[in-house]
Amino acid sequence: MGTLRDRFWERPLDELTTPEWEALCDGCGRCCLHKLEDEDTGELAETNVACRLLDCSTARCRDYANRKTFVPDCLRLTRSLVGKLPWLPDSCAYRRRAEGRPLPRWHYLLTGSREDVHLAGAGVAGRVISETHAGPIEHHIVEWTDASGESDG
Numbered sequence: 001m002g003t004l005r006d007r008f009w010e011r012p013l014d015e016l017t018t019p020e021w022e023a024l025c026d027g028c029g030r031c032c033l034h035k036l037e038d039e040d041t042g043e044l045a046e047t048n049v050a051c052r053l054l055d056c057s058t059a060r061c062r063d064y065a066n067r068k069t070f071v072p073d074c075l076r077l078t079r080s081l082v083g084k085l086p087w088l089p090d091s092c093a094y095r096r097r098a099e100g101r102p103l104p105r106w107h108y109l110l111t112g113s114r115e116d117v118h119l120a121g122a123g124v125a126g127r128v129i130s131e132t133h134a135g136p137i138e139h140h141i142v143e144w145t146d147a148s149g150e151s152d153g
């Protein structure tokens with residue numbers, strides 16, 4: 001993962017090194033789910049259908065390093081993109097730090113456990129279906145509840 005500075009997540013996003021940027025992700029898996037956009041209104045609907053590379057039981061990408069080879073349109077989150085993606089969950093570490101907010105209390109960088117995102121109800125592990133056998137995506141519209149509110153204090 002490279003060298004991470006002490007409490008690097010409290011620094012502005014612009015100051016993070018590449019390994020620190022990568023380490024900021026809590027692994028919730030929400031950004032690996034398909035969204036549907038209403039052609040007329042531009043309104044977005046969330047689904048429980050996951051990218052084919054996502055391991056649905058752990059919510060981890062099965063080939064993160066080479067994902068662009070298999071899924072060319074996989075989004076690469078950058079500092080300039082963070083503020084332009086309204087569907088990033090409120091709990092997303094990138095969104096929160098871009099808005100000057102702290103990490104959620106359950107974030108693994110604070111607790112030491114990558115399971116905590118799922119125990120807090122913010123992750124999608126075990127709650128999604130792969131696009132490879134989901135069928136029509138319109139049948140899978142869901143509303144994900146936000147599990148970040150408890151952390152703002």
Ligand code: SF4
Pocket residue numbers: 024025026027028029030031032077088089091092093094
């Ligand atoms: S929504 Fe944010 S924290 Fe969750 S997996 Fe995507 S980038 Fe990581």
